[in-house]
Amino acid sequence: MSEAATGFALLGGEPGVRALVDRFYDLMDLETGYASLRRLHPSTLDGSRDKLHWFLCGWLGGPDLYQERFGHPRLRARHLPYQIGIAERDQWLACMKQAMVESGADAVLADRLHAAFFTTADWMRNKGG
């Protein structure tokens, strides 16, 4: 895949990924529909913003900023302390989709990323229902 085709490049590199992540956590704070997702997170979201930003840069085909700092993400294991079922998965995905729309991501790119996010979020489920 050429450099220009990565989600990282299409979102506008690091500043674009950061804008998406910031919108994602702003919405999680603001929208009552994401309240149970918000409750799983720490009271301050500053660390969550940084970690998701670093992770997504690499996951979207850009620099591996998360791995440089923390090693292999072991994402499923790192989510085991949190109870994640279908409702939590769907709130995460809806919040991310809204963030993509509101941060101005191209619609075709947003659909492509939504499908990829679904696979990752579904794999994170660790409880029934």
Ligand code: HEM
């Ligand atoms: C399926 C629903 C999901 C829920 C309920 C959820 C919830 C959480 C929570 C509560 C944390 C801890 C936040 C903190 O320590 O500040 C976290 C961390 C994290 N999440 Fe998720 N998450 C979900 C899906 C995802 C997906 C799909 C991705 C990536 C595409 C992701 C990437 C991350 C990363 C990179 C971290 C930081 C891990 C660390 O270094 O501790 N999460 N998530």
